[in-house]
Amino acid sequence: MNHDESRALYDRALAVSPGGVNSSVRATQPYPFFIERGDGAAVIDADGNRYIDYVMGYGPLLFGHDQPERVRAAIQSQAADGPMYGAPTRIEVEHAEFVARHVPSVEMTRFVNSGTEATVSAVRLARGYTDRDKIVVMKGGYHGAQESTLVEGTLQDTEPSTPGIPDVFAEYTIPVPFNDFETIETVFEDYGEDIAAILTEPILANNGIVLPVDGYLEHLRELTANHGALLIFDEVITGFRVGGLQCAQGKFGVTPDITTFGKIIGGGFPVGAIGGDADIIEHFTPSGEVFQSGTFSGHPVTMAAGHASLQYAAENDVYDHVNQLGERLREGITDILADQAPNYLVVGTDSMFKTIFTKRRASSQEADVCQRGCQQRESCARYTECPKTGSDVGQAETERWERIFWQEMKDRGIFLTANQFESQFVSYSHTEEDIEKTLEVYKETI
Numbered sequence: 001m002n003h004d005e006s007r008a009l010y011d012r013a014l015a016v017s018p019g020g021v022n023s024s025v026r027a028t029q030p031y032p033f034f035i036e037r038g039d040g041a042a043v044i045d046a047d048g049n050r051y052i053d054y055v056m057g058y059g060p061l062l063f064g065h066d067q068p069e070r071v072r073a074a075i076q077s078q079a080a081d082g083p084m085y086g087a088p089t090r091i092e093v094e095h096a097e098f099v100a101r102h103v104p105s106v107e108m109t110r111f112v113n114s115g116t117e118a119t120v121s122a123v124r125l126a127r128g129y130t131d132r133d134k135i136v137v138m139k140g141g142y143h144g145a146q147e148s149t150l151v152e153g154t155l156q157d158t159e160p161s162t163p164g165i166p167d168v169f170a171e172y173t174i175p176v177p178f179n180d181f182e183t184i185e186t187v188f189e190d191y192g193e194d195i196a197a198i199l200t201e202p203i204l205a206n207n208g209i210v211l212p213v214d215g216y217l218e219h220l221r222e223l224t225a226n227h228g229a230l231l232i233f234d235e236v237i238t239g240f241r242v243g244g245l246q247c248a249q250g251k252f253g254v255t256p257d258i259t260t261f262g263k264i265i266g267g268g269f270p271v272g273a274i275g276g277d278a279d280i281i282e283h284f285t286p287s288g289e290v291f292q293s294g295t296f297s298g299h300p301v302t303m304a305a306g307h308a309s310l311q312y313a314a315e316n317d318v319y320d321h322v323n324q325l326g327e328r329l330r331e332g333i334t335d336i337l338a339d340q341a342p343n344y345l346v347v348g349t350d351s352m353f354k355t356i357f358t359k360r361r362a363s364s365q366e367a368d369v370c371q372r373g374c375q376q377r378e379s380c381a382r383y384t385e386c387p388k389t390g391s392d393v394g395q396a397e398t399e400r401w402e403r404i405f406w407q408e409m410k411d412r413g414i415f416l417t418a419n420q421f422e423s424q425f426v427s428y429s430h431t432e433e434d435i436e437k438t439l440e441v442y443k444e445t446i
């Protein structure tokens, strides 16, 4: 594969952008391939190389790179009427009505422009609503580039995870391990009266894909309710992907107080949203006192793209298609691993998938294991050793993923997320042939 053009573009980019990119995760080794265009489930780079794409923009592209005609028409027609106005439009009302109809916890929505903006606003809302300052987050969870959640450490000893954040922010954030019942109970015993909210992804999707163990989300729901704190589900990735239109909260049957959205809800355009009961969401200005505002919020082109996309998904077999192919892929990779790398593990659900290069030793007695990706099933032979927390995933062969496996898959025409941690996605444009071809390449590469 020739990458001369991408190499030359990266050389130029290094002079004008920090690290040559506009989002850190894109700076793949030794240099990224620059994308010229998308085509169905594939992307074509600046040198004309074609890759089957499972990055899918890191989640927003439910349809892949070819939108259904109706969705494309809605976007083009809205853009042709002038990009935005600074005054309300019909389409943002219709989109908010759609979300309220389908997502169990949502009556009202405030639209913003990114997942980060959504979680920043949700944290401020929770603090304003409860008049408390502390928030609890999961170690290895990700909520965007924001001060309150870029915090790491243990209960008594937290610190910002990046320079540029004053230490004082870390005093108000308590990171706990995902799926750990005891630690969260201790945290609420010690700080219950000061905790505004637990902010968690229902599935850790930025960290190898870790599903909740049985009863964990219910436990969070109960603890927060008993202590007058709010439960915030960050469904930026899982929203309108896991569980279809009801989102992960519908699939797991646990209703949070606040939900943050991003990615799919904007149909591929920059978006975020904060949804919940009217009683809570109305605390945002101007109906309430928690300040929230944005020039581009509820952008008409984004709203048109998001609304047309979700309506199309409601009326067609979109979720059946992506989930079936996701299942086939997870099943196929599970079979390949059984033969070639029994210590590795397939994770994921619905249209999300990943392989974790776990270092654990496989036993020969593993007949009863999850065949379509780890589901945290207690009767599974691997239950006690499959990753339950973010740090479990961090102990995998992360360098091998990044420096060898990812590179070799890419050279064979398969575009995966470049690190061990982030999820991969199947889109409506993927076909059975794409999946079978991908499995062939896994077989050659693993």
Ligand code: PMP
Pocket: 058, 114, 115, 116, 117, 119, 142, 143, 144, 145, 201, 205, 206, 234, 235, 236, 237, 262, 263, 271
């Ligand atoms: N929350 C979650 C769960 C995410 O995965 C992300 C980004 N991948 C964000 C928030 C931040 O979203 P954005 O990159 O749109 O700011």
